[in-house]
Amino acid sequence: MDGVDSVDSVDGVDGVDLSLRLLEALEAVAAEGSMTRAAGVLNLTQQAVSGQIRQLERVIGTPLVERRPTGIELTAAGEVVLKQGAALLSSAQAMVTEARVTAAGRPDPLRITFKAQSTAHFMPAVEAALRRGAPEVEVRPIASHTLPDEIAALVEGRADAAFLWLPIGDDPRFTVHPLLEEERWVALPPGHPLETRTSLSIEDLADVPVVGPRDGMPEAVVNFWFIDPRPDGSRAVFGPQARTPEECLHLVAAGHGCWIAPASTVTYFAHPKLTWLPLIDATPNVLALIWPKHAANPLLDRLLEETRRALHPLPIATT
Structure with missing residues (x-):
């Protein structure tokens, strides 16, 4: 767990020596459903994570994970250890943070x-x-x-x-x-021929100008957000620039093009005149x-x- 290197185990509970790193390994395996993916999250080898899970099972005295065709799942005992272990991890992190803050005096904002x-x-x-x-x-x-x-x-x-x-x-x-x-979604202007669709592909936007910020942006960033070039090698059509989401929405509503944005933008910015559709084949944000x-x-x-x-x-x- 980041920042808790000096707090590694909880001792003296009926002779149990329970390392917080073992609990962190179980938490990662539960979240990822895979020893390999958990190893990537923890910056360890797959063998090291498997060894930590086996060690934790020896400490607890019962199997905590089951390997199934769909991935690794927790046993009932594993769910208990995960829930209680999360509380221990949080408490340990809070202890370290509070101690550092106390030692340093009132922290900077x-x-x-x-x-x-x-x-x-x-x-x-x-x-x-x-x-x-x-x-x-x-x-x-x-x-x-x-x-x-x-x-x-x-x-x-x-x-x-x-x-x-x-x-x-x-x-x-x-x-x-x-x-x-997050998936990418597309805002379309009122009356656009694509607005009756339930989803869009990148190919559908071949001739549709894309609005958004470009000045001051690294080229790789502009290429990603505007999907330029397109998968077939064609170039995106650049619409007017806008810095803020509100400006982008105004340009779309006024018929200047579409705006490609993360899915969370759709629910945060309601607009009575625009149609939002998922862009199903675009790389996620x-x-x-x-x-x-x-x-x-x-x-x-x-x-x-x-x-x-x-x-x-x-x-x-x-x-």
């Missing part, structure tokens, strides 16, 4: 830049969890509209971390933690938490932990 439409479904829960673990923490949200805004806030020291959509271009200055995937590689705020690891915890029970956002 944790400044997080974000796009409201992308984080509204989980960020309030994350902030509440941070405050429960460290009541002295002040979370300072900073709303942004575009990737350059968020990157500038980090580089200039106005923010400690950012929730943003990948890619960000070839930028080695940051630590990047992918969090979730990936939301990440990033911060500068040499960041010193001791709460960043806790921010990542609580964000992953808040997102774990949530499905990928769709309408």
